[in-house]
Amino acid sequence: MGKEGKGNFQLKTPKGTRDWSGTDVVLREQIFTTITNVFKRHGGVTIDTPVFELKDTLTGKYGEDSKLIYDLADQGGEICSLRYDLTVPFARFCAQNAVQNIKRYHIAKVYRRDQPAMTKGRMREFYQCDFDIAGQFDPMLPDAEILRIVKEVFEELPEWKGKFTIKINHRKILDGIFQICGVPEDKIRTISSAVDKLDKSPWEEVRREMVEDKGLAPEVADKIWTYAQLKGGKDVVEKLQAMPEVVANESAKQGLENMALLCDYLEIFDVMPALSVDMSLARGLDYYTGVIYEVVTEGSAPSASTKDVAKKEKKQKKSADPDEDRSNDPTIGVGSVAAGGRYDELVGMFSGKPIPCVGISFGVDRIFSITKARLSESQALRPTEVDVFIMAFGGGKEFTGMLPERMAVAKQLWDAGIKAEYLWKTKPKLQNQFKAAENGKVPWAIILGEDELKAGKIKVKEMGLPDGHPEKDGVVVEKAKLVEEIQARLSGKASLPDRTV
Amino acid sequence: MGKEGKGNFQLKTPKGTRDWSGTDVVLREQIFTTITNVFKRHGGVTIDTPVFELKDTLTGKYGEDSKLIYDLADQGGEICSLRYDLTVPFARFCAQNAVQNIKRYHIAKVYRRDQPAMTKGRMREFYQCDFDIAGQFDPMLPDAEILRIVKEVFEELPEWKGKFTIKINHRKILDGIFQICGVPEDKIRTISSAVDKLDKSPWEEVRREMVEDKGLAPEVADKIWTYAQLKGGKDVVEKLQAMPEVVANESAKQGLENMALLCDYLEIFDVMPALSVDMSLARGLDYYTGVIYEVVTEGSAPSASTKDVAKKEKKQKKSADPDEDRSNDPTIGVGSVAAGGRYDELVGMFSGKPIPCVGISFGVDRIFSITKARLSESQALRPTEVDVFIMAFGGGKEFTGMLPERMAVAKQLWDAGIKAEYLWKTKPKLQNQFKAAENGKVPWAIILGEDELKAGKIKVKEMGLPDGHPEKDGVVVEKAKLVEEIQARLSGKASLPDRTV
Structure with a gap:
């Protein structure tokens, strides 16, 4: 002031x-x-x-x-x-x-x-x-x-x-x-x-x-x-x-x-x-x-x-x-x-x-x-209510940044009423995307990889899991079932049983 | 003005x-x-x-x-x-x-x-x-x-x-x-x-x-x-x-x-x-x-x-x-x-x-x-969010007004987070209670009767049902299951199957 x-x-x-x-x-x-x-x-x-x-x-x-x-x-x-x-x-x-x-x-x-x-x-x-x-x-x-x-x-x-x-x-x-x-x-x-x-x-x-x-x-x-x-x-x-x-x-x-x-x-x-x-x-x-x-x-x-x-x-x-x-x-x-x-x-x-x-x-x-x-003394508040941060995984000259794909996933989530963000960069570094999600205390990440995406799969990861946790690196789910998967996780229910780990 | x-x-x-x-x-x-x-x-x-x-x-x-x-x-x-x-x-x-x-x-x-x-x-x-x-x-x-x-x-x-x-x-x-x-x-x-x-x-x-x-x-x-x-x-x-x-x-x-x-x-x-x-x-x-x-x-x-x-x-x-x-x-x-x-x-x-x-x-x-x-042109707004109006049924010299009973039911509902009102009268007329519920466009009524209450029962009635509807006069439920009954009805689910009609 x-x-x-x-x-x-x-x-x-x-x-x-x-x-x-x-x-x-x-x-x-x-x-x-x-x-x-x-x-x-x-x-x-x-x-x-x-x-x-x-x-x-x-x-x-x-x-x-x-x-x-x-x-x-x-x-x-x-x-x-x-x-x-x-x-x-x-x-x-x-x-x-x-x-x-x-x-x-x-x-x-x-x-x-x-x-x-x-x-x-x-x-x-x-x-x-x-x-x-x-x-x-x-x-x-x-x-x-x-x-x-x-x-x-x-x-x-x-x-x-x-x-x-x-x-x-x-x-x-x-x-x-x-x-x-x-x-x-x-x-x-x-x-x-x-x-x-x-x-x-x-x-x-x-x-x-x-x-x-x-x-x-x-x-x-x-x-x-x-x-x-x-x-x-x-x-x-x-x-x-x-x-x-x-x-x-x-x-x-x-x-x-x-x-x-x-x-x-x-x-x-x-x-x-x-x-x-x-x-x-x-x-x-x-x-x-x-x-x-x-x-x-x-x-x-x-x-x-x-x-x-x-x-x-x-x-x-x-x-x-x-x-x-x-x-x-x-x-x-x-x-x-x-x-x-x-x-x-x-x-x-x-x-x-x-x-x-x-x-x-x-x-x-x-x-x-x-x-x-x-x-x-006990708990920290989240600065926003965003539940999901959508990221692109990749690097090097071949990396496209998968912007249209990230936007399409965002749209899919917004259509279902899910609070979601992605980084407004065409070719963001994975590190910067994680940093943005961490700064916002966003609990879930969706990580797009080119190969997985071609196979109709997508990775969902809970942020902040301790080392050694079986889901530390995330779980791979069917892209077609992404919304249900996220909704199940947000409502505190166990994730869908038929997902691919 | x-x-x-x-x-x-x-x-x-x-x-x-x-x-x-x-x-x-x-x-x-x-x-x-x-x-x-x-x-x-x-x-x-x-x-x-x-x-x-x-x-x-x-x-x-x-x-x-x-x-x-x-x-x-x-x-x-x-x-x-x-x-x-x-x-x-x-x-x-x-x-x-x-x-x-x-x-x-x-x-x-x-x-x-x-x-x-x-x-x-x-x-x-x-x-x-x-x-x-x-x-x-x-x-x-x-x-x-x-x-x-x-x-x-x-x-x-x-x-x-x-x-x-x-x-x-x-x-x-x-x-x-x-x-x-x-x-x-x-x-x-x-x-x-x-x-x-x-x-x-x-x-x-x-x-x-x-x-x-x-x-x-x-x-x-x-x-x-x-x-x-x-x-x-x-x-x-x-x-x-x-x-x-x-x-x-x-x-x-x-x-x-x-x-x-x-x-x-x-x-x-x-x-x-x-x-x-x-x-x-x-x-x-x-x-x-x-x-x-x-x-x-x-x-x-x-x-x-x-x-x-x-x-x-x-x-x-x-x-x-x-x-x-x-x-x-x-x-x-x-x-x-x-x-x-x-x-x-x-x-x-x-x-x-x-x-x-x-x-x-x-x-x-x-x-x-x-x-x-x-x-x-199509729909009317409710002036409050109250979901349940608690009433006492009775009349004549014997009628106590059942104020403590109405208050106890109100407490029970509030404890469960249910929005509820009752008339602030010790001996209210049934007509005035219905009028208050109608003015507030309250969708549900709970009606206490002395005989039913003694038997551990309570009447639940949906307001505004047309004449001839099978539940026009309400349904009698177990007092002990009142909160679940109301919650089921408010969440749009069918009412509990085991209730007494």
């Missing part, structure tokens, strides 16, 4: 953006495909909204982070801005089209004019990958479906099975607990933000913030701590339901009933083993109204001594938007890899008619980085 | 943009998948570049159409613009990374602040779908591969097989012919643009433009016409090669040798039947240096009386960029559905080191519109 081109021209992408290419883009596409397959399994439909919206559409949705919105230049006509997330465009879409219910997914880039930190993975252009359910349904059924989707995604991503935890809480339980503890109504949101830091800061630091910075009575703070430490499975819900002061609070009571029902559903869906009901989870965004959740993984949770972290936290003013905290500093972990919750009021901000919504956003950039690190 | 929201707020997408949803987005995704599969079959790798580039990167690449570029507001820092096409970012990528060779595809949105004509399909945000090959190879081999890709794409798109023609010409042949006819060197580009109108205007009108507007001698124009009428297969190349004055021209001679070789290769690849060597094809863009081609289809070629068209042409100043001519006016056709050519100099504009390139851009918006029109 930053290489100079002709003259004074800077040959680079804009600050905070990057090109994706090579095996990085291959892996990212695999992640998208895995996630999309899960979304489709649950009846998801995709929508595609414009990359920019009327500026008014975004105004008043992001609080002080509105300053991070990219505006288009005023070139006459409407004033527009690049989208900041996919949720507000989704709410605009629902309101504009008076959508009654939808399960929609959207995988697309969003834009934030933040101070980029490329090494930490904080970019100005990055992908979001959202699934949201809008509509009026019986309680906790869409919520359960979302959490089942989360489980399927992380079980199906390579190297994630068994390595993730879904932390869950409920805004109504939290609000109820704050009331019970005696937090004044106007301090509930700010105290909630303080509680949300408990995954990164020790209690002493959070307590100090509550008492010194936010003016909470110390005994109220200490009471919050007795609840905030609760975490576990459904037992946490039952424990709270057994506390008379808790169920006496209407908000907490309702939230706990919701959570108990959700746990029943998640029991059926086999999601409970991955779940952690966690009273210290609060989430930053104001618009959540029900369940809230985030997914953490090995290496995404904080790993440094809590004191160091507390110091860092003090120095860095934390952004109000939880997604902004995309630090990859290994001493503090990367934060959550997916997060979401129920937000029943957002669509109403556009149309005046609220539609209940619940959703999840997968942080594909973080998921990509972690997956890449885990994979690189 | 244009509905009013709360207060003065306008609930709409920006001018010239639209949301994609419903079966439109399903069909468009199918088109993307078909095209991507072909690209991958030929070893294509994708790259993803930022949606905006440094303004300097785009400057000086689009001539007078530069005024259509969207700029980002100056909010401090670098000055950026939204990409206008995918070709210039690709050239920037190749130069920046000193790419020696690549087969890259890129499917993404581009932005042009043109006067939108939504009914004609001319949008300010639209998709391009490009495949380009960069690198030094033996002559015409990458060019042949691109044209084979074009053939495969249009043969595999639904309702396109046999309905497209690839028009092809070569800049060097054209330039040679112009020299032979006596076109002054400084008029070659502008006369070339006039010739390019022959697909929409009659010769009389093009001749008038050449002579009256562009000051060409009438006998020169008439000589051009003798060549411009030539069209056909390889015979056109042979006819020109048999003309002594043509082969005496070095440029024409080289171009014809190229074309003859390309035709030999396309013969092997079975592309010739779809090809029309057409001496009236010139293409607008300046940067082409070798073969040029465009794909036309029934309904994309002009259909009105040529006089009317000529009048229209006179009124509308034609844009210098051929992609701009996206009119859907049925009297003049939609123009080409894919176009491209060889451009050996563009990368050199960035790095000073030219890399030979050849490419194709598919006009997915046009392809979408034509495919949609053709499909709507």
Whole structure:
């Protein structure tokens, strides 16, 4: 990056953006495909909204982070801005089209004019990958479906099975607990933000913030701590339901009933083993109204001594938007890899008619980085999907290069849908053809020899076999049966029995 | 669109943009998948570049159409613009990374602040779908591969097989012919643009433009016409090669040798039947240096009386960029559905080191519109991919709704990767469940009955069977074998033989 081109021209992408290419883009596409397959399994439909919206559409949705919105230049006509997330465009879409219910997914880039930190993975252009359910349904059924989707995604991503935890809480339980503890109504949101830091800061630091910075009575703070430490499975819900002061609070009571029902559903869906009901989870965004959740993984949770972290936290003013905290500093972990919750009021901000919504956003950039690190230890990605490289064997003055013959074989394979390449040289050296196949990690070679071809035969060779393997030099097959032979080998079946070895 | 929201707020997408949803987005995704599969079959790798580039990167690449570029507001820092096409970012990528060779595809949105004509399909945000090959190879081999890709794409798109023609010409042949006819060197580009109108205007009108507007001698124009009428297969190349004055021209001679070789290769690849060597094809863009081609289809070629068209042409100043001519006016056709050519100099504009390139851009918006029109006559698209809808059968006071049972079946199917839904109601009416399945065009229903379930049985029903069909009311199968049963039915195999009818 930053290489100079002709003259004074800077040959680079804009600050905070990057090109994706090579095996990085291959892996990212695999992640998208895995996630999309899960979304489709649950009846998801995709929508595609414009990359920019009327500026008014975004105004008043992001609080002080509105300053991070990219505006288009005023070139006459409407004033527009690049989208900041996919949720507000989704709410605009629902309101504009008076959508009654939808399960929609959207995988697309969003834009934030933040101070980029490329090494930490904080970019100005990055992908979001959202699934949201809008509509009026019986309680906790869409919520359960979302959490089942989360489980399927992380079980199906390579190297994630068994390595993730879904932390869950409920805004109504939290609000109820704050009331019970005696937090004044106007301090509930700010105290909630303080509680949300408990995954990164020790209690002493959070307590100090509550008492010194936010003016909470110390005994109220200490009471919050007795609840905030609760975490576990459904037992946490039952424990709270057994506390008379808790169920006496209407908000907490309702939230706990919701959570108990959700746990029943998640029991059926086999999601409970991955779940952690966690009273210290609060989430930053104001618009959540029900369940809230985030997914953490090995290496995404904080790993440094809590004191160091507390110091860092003090120095860095934390952004109000939880997604902004995309630090990859290994001493503090990367934060959550997916997060979401129920937000029943957002669509109403556009149309005046609220539609209940619940959703999840997968942080594909973080998921990509972690997956890449885990994979690189075990397996290498193929840069292309080409399965067969067609080569000509020969040399010397007599060697024609067999270009028409290689092209004819390529055509035959393409006609059958097989991914195949050959070298664009009339007389290629065998060595260069092997090199090209190896560079592309192509698993199979077809090698044409003039004598064999005259006899209607063709050689098929698996690349990368160890010395001494009986098929190291390839096997000779009938040219007429080439496609079936290759298809059998690609589908992992034993090759055709009647081939000539 | 244009509905009013709360207060003065306008609930709409920006001018010239639209949301994609419903079966439109399903069909468009199918088109993307078909095209991507072909690209991958030929070893294509994708790259993803930022949606905006440094303004300097785009400057000086689009001539007078530069005024259509969207700029980002100056909010401090670098000055950026939204990409206008995918070709210039690709050239920037190749130069920046000193790419020696690549087969890259890129499917993404581009932005042009043109006067939108939504009914004609001319949008300010639209998709391009490009495949380009960069690198030094033996002559015409990458060019042949691109044209084979074009053939495969249009043969595999639904309702396109046999309905497209690839028009092809070569800049060097054209330039040679112009020299032979006596076109002054400084008029070659502008006369070339006039010739390019022959697909929409009659010769009389093009001749008038050449002579009256562009000051060409009438006998020169008439000589051009003798060549411009030539069209056909390889015979056109042979006819020109048999003309002594043509082969005496070095440029024409080289171009014809190229074309003859390309035709030999396309013969092997079975592309010739779809090809029309057409001496009236010139293409607008300046940067082409070798073969040029465009794909036309029934309904994309002009259909009105040529006089009317000529009048229209006179009124509308034609844009210098051929992609701009996206009119859907049925009297003049939609123009080409894919176009491209060889451009050996563009990368050199960035790095000073030219890399030979050849490419194709598919006009997915046009392809979408034509495919949609053709499909709507015969078949309906499914809005989701859900294969199974799980229902509870029952009613009256005793009816529990069997929610846990429906959820358990859903889990069982999801675990097996089967796409399934159920109604998010604790006690749904059977009628509403059928309605939901019908609305989603879900092909299969699983119907739970309390008595059957107790006996370990479950009913499977194909939706939409005609009255009198033996399986109209469904078939009862073992609950334990449900997944195999569904998988067998979805894979199109006969259902398992041992099921209970």
